[in-house]
Structure formats: structure tokens, C-alpha cells
Amino acid sequence: MSTNQPIIIKRVKKVVGGHHGGAWKIAFADFAVAMMAFFLVMWLLSSATPEQKKAISGYFQDPIGFSSSASPYVIDLGGTPTPAPDNTLNPELPEDSSMPQMDPDEDLDGLMEQLEQERLQMLLLELQAKVDENDMLRPYREQIHLSITQEGLRIQIVDDEKRPMFALGSARLQTYFEDILYMMAGSIRSVPNKISIGGHTDAKPYSGQADFGNWELSSGRANAARRALHAGGLEDNQVARVAGYASSVLFDRKNPYSPVNRRIDIVVLTKKAQQDLEEQAEEADAGTEAQPSTAPAGRPARERMNLFEDGLLQLEQGRG
Structure with missing residues (x-):
């Protein structure tokens, strides 16, 4: 038996263009x-x-x-040009007005000084944090004095009878003092300011050679500190001055023989202090009259800027 099934024919209507047409683009x-x-x-x-x-x-x-x-x-x-305003209704201020006139240069200088002070304050906090957090340096924090002065950030590392910075009568650094300078060099080099390094002794006379005394000793110690900072990463062009002061600037004036008077003084100079230092150097080179010095008779009136290697050898020989 056969059944007639309907045949379904599907016709697909082609759409011209489709989604490729350009109507949607318009x-x-x-x-x-x-x-x-x-x-x-x-x-x-x-x-x-x-x-x-x-x-x-x-x-x-x-x-x-x-x-x-x-x-x-x-x-x-x-539209048509706007008429000029009536000056009678809006009088201009006279030139001799009582309103203060601000100098843009002074404002800029003041802003730069403020930024510099903030940078030095941040450096002080960073150094203080390193000393407090470092187990090796924490025992020496009483010997490290940090302060902000008119010249800049002053770092004073004073001597102690139990923990001296240098060998007796010598410019040879103790190991722990080198560690302190290495630690500080990384932070100091991060700022664009130049530094001044000063060496100080107490008032006790130096018992070495006749040609050497506390002036030469303090200069040698300042130069030794400079070399340690350089070994820690500080560039030589960031050092503006290396000087020896002997006992002319005491830390403890009431007790000139106190060990705290034997110290290394590092100043991160402000821009103004650096300019003053450069001007003094130019005046000295030009042969102008030098400033009075507290150096004893027979010593040069100016500060020692550097101690040469032959001087260091003589100093070491004087110890023996």
C-alpha cells in the first residue's frame, strides 16, 4: 500500500547586499x-x-x-565694535597705589628656599631612621647629632672615650666609623647639594712631630672622612670644602679637653651657603684680604683645604 507524502520545497531568498551593505555606514x-x-x-x-x-x-x-x-x-x-569703557565709571588705580608690589624673582627665590629646606628636612629624617633601624649603627646614635642650621643640614659625629672614631693621634678611621660614613654617603648623594667636611680636635697639644699639630691632624681626619664617603658612593664634585679647624671651634666650650670636641662635621650646604663659600674662594684667589683666623702664631691664617699623601705618611711616622 503506497501513501502519497507531500513534497516540501524550500526556496531561499537571497538578500542583495546583506550586512555588507553601506546603509548602516551613513x-x-x-x-x-x-x-x-x-x-x-x-x-x-x-x-x-x-x-x-x-x-x-x-x-x-x-x-x-x-x-x-x-x-x-x-x-x-x-557685531559692531564694542565701544570703549567709560573710565569715569571705572577709574584706574593710580601708579602710586598703596597696594604692595610683589617681585616675581623674590617669590621664586622664596619658593626655592622653602623646597630646599623641605628636602634637607627629609634627608635628616632619612638619616635618623637609618641610624635607629640599623642594628650595627644603633649603639652609636648618641654620637651622631643632626640639626638644620642656616648653612644647611649639619651632621656631627663626636668622639667617645669608649668608642673613638680614630686611632690615638692618627687619621686612621676605626671600622665602625667607616660603616657610619658608608651609610650616610648613599643618602647624601641623593640630593644635589654640595657638602663641607670639617675636622676638629680637642685642646690637648699634639705630641707628635714638631712639624705637625692639631691643625694638621684635624685636616687629615677630615680628608679621611672624605675618602670614606667617596668609597660609599659620594662623588668628588659634590664636595665643596675639606678643612681642619683644630680646637678653634669647640663643641663643649666649658670643657675644651672633652672627647666630644674631637669630631667630624659634615654640612649639606644650602644654595646660598655654597655661593658664599665660592665667593670667599674667589676673593682668596684674587689676593683680597683674608678673614681673621683663630689659628695660633706660626700657622697659616687660612683653613687647610686638603692634606696630601706625604703629609699623611709623616703623621703616621710621628705616631711611632
């Missing part, structure tokens, strides 16, 4: 242009002054009257 282009115009208007409104916004508002409220009679507001958007 709609998208119109949308993009509209969005660009919208954001352009928003940008103009955000950058317009209140007077300009008021003028635009006046134009849209009465465009015909606005165009024929020019802008009734302060800002003119293309």
Missing part, C-alpha cells in the same frame, strides 16, 4: 558627526568665561536683535 557617520558636534559644544562651554556664556545666551534669546544692534554685553561675537 547612519553611523551621521551619529559620529552629531557626537563630535556635541562634545565640541561641551568643550567650548567648559572653557568659556561667564561673560562669554552670557553673550551666547543673549544671542539665542534674540538672534535678530543681537545681530542688528551688535552685542548688548561686554563680549562681542562679531
